[in-house]
Amino acid sequence: MNISLSHRLKKLPPYLFSELGYLKEEIQKQGKDVIDLGVGDPDLPTPEPIVKQLCVQARKKENQFYSSPRGLFELRQAISEWYRKRFNIFLDPETEVLPLIGSKEGIAHLPLAFLNPQDLTLVPDPAYPPYRTGTILAGGIPYSLPLLRENRFLPALNKIRKEIAQRAKILFLNYPNNPTSAFAPADFLKEVVEFAKRYEIIVCYDNAYSEIYFDNLRPGSFLEIKGAKDVGVEFHSLSKTYNMSGWRIGWVCGNREVIEALAKVKSNIDSGLFLAIQRAGIVALSLENKKEREVYKRRRDVMLEGLRSLGFEVEEAKATFYLWVHLPKNFTSSLEFSQKLLKEQGVMVTPGVGFGEYGEGYFRVALTVSESRLKEAIERIRLF
Numbered sequence: 001m002n003i004s005l006s007h008r009l010k011k012l013p014p015y016l017f018s019e020l021g022y023l024k025e026e027i028q029k030q031g032k033d034v035i036d037l038g039v040g041d042p043d044l045p046t047p048e049p050i051v052k053q054l055c056v057q058a059r060k061k062e063n064q065f066y067s068s069p070r071g072l073f074e075l076r077q078a079i080s081e082w083y084r085k086r087f088n089i090f091l092d093p094e095t096e097v098l099p100l101i102g103s104k105e106g107i108a109h110l111p112l113a114f115l116n117p118q119d120l121t122l123v124p125d126p127a128y129p130p131y132r133t134g135t136i137l138a139g140g141i142p143y144s145l146p147l148l149r150e151n152r153f154l155p156a157l158n159k160i161r162k163e164i165a166q167r168a169k170i171l172f173l174n175y176p177n178n179p180t181s182a183f184a185p186a187d188f189l190k191e192v193v194e195f196a197k198r199y200e201i202i203v204c205y206d207n208a209y210s211e212i213y214f215d216n217l218r219p220g221s222f223l224e225i226k227g228a229k230d231v232g233v234e235f236h237s238l239s240k241t242y243n244m245s246g247w248r249i250g251w252v253c254g255n256r257e258v259i260e261a262l263a264k265v266k267s268n269i270d271s272g273l274f275l276a277i278q279r280a281g282i283v284a285l286s287l288e289n290k291k292e293r294e295v296y297k298r299r300r301d302v303m304l305e306g307l308r309s310l311g312f313e314v315e316e317a318k319a320t321f322y323l324w325v326h327l328p329k330n331f332t333s334s335l336e337f338s339q340k341l342l343k344e345q346g347v348m349v350t351p352g353v354g355f356g357e358y359g360e361g362y363f364r365v366a367l368t369v370s371e372s373r374l375k376e377a378i379e380r381i382r383l384f
């Protein structure tokens, strides 16, 4: 039988990281040690009270059935309470909060609710891939907004042509930013709200790293900006804050019409999170992640200093657990650099081009291994 893929699947960009993944496996098979600074997956354990709650709740029969696609009301309340404490923002748990099976799920499904064929979404470049792929899977066309160093890795909204802005339905933004670790100042976010109002574009603000910050500079919420709730929603995740990436739990909050539409899509695709996980999520939201922040800060300092001492130019990292590093002068391809570093020294980093064409010229280092492994990585890079 001839099985042919849909046009939308064929249109997805090639997954650059898989090639590097195979190379890593190959090298490990030869018995060589690889320090993986590639994947952005927290290495620390999920805090014990969360795990304990899951174990207790998993045993209860009432948690073993299908759950509402709108999420457990107590979890929505806990999210609303967390928002009030953290950002001093009021969210109606009935209509303005929707739990997700990880924020990636919500981000990737959202375009299905709003795009017609050939509609545009505005997608930063470099960026977390689901903004682009979710758009393509919904039949839309991602339009790249370059994140340039000279513009502090913020998109230049005033450079977007009027015809483009008029065709766009969704604007994706993510600060603190993966992969560049940039921050979004409030004056930029105000500009975003004005731009979105003028062209009637839904803002999808991905705040997955709001709790991974250093130096007492706390990231804000997009929803703090006046008028933001009229134009957009904000995505959050427990994955990075509480080392729960495998659990699959996050949420979206803000504009109720956007949330209603996404809930409608989701109710036709999934059937809600495991209730025991939702109850464990409530416990998570009652905890601080101060210890994690301190660990990442120490690692950041070690790696930043180490790389700079080797002559690398590294962007300032006030938040996220990534460093965005300029390629050394003798390289022009980030993929080639990453492959060579992996082959010769067993250190894996992510090539910037994997996040989009404007990521070329950089590589990303994830601070998700211990301090001693980071020090060893520095020593290996020194020999490279």
Ligand SMILES: *Cc1c(COP(=O)(O)O)cnc(C)c1O
Pocket (backbone or CB within 6 Å): 040, 101, 102, 103, 104, 105, 128, 174, 178, 206, 208, 236, 237, 238, 239, 240, 245, 248, 249, 250
């Ligand atoms: C890790 C990450 C997420 C979180 O994904 P989950 O699906 O909630 O695990 C979202 N956005 C960005 C930019 C990320 O790096």
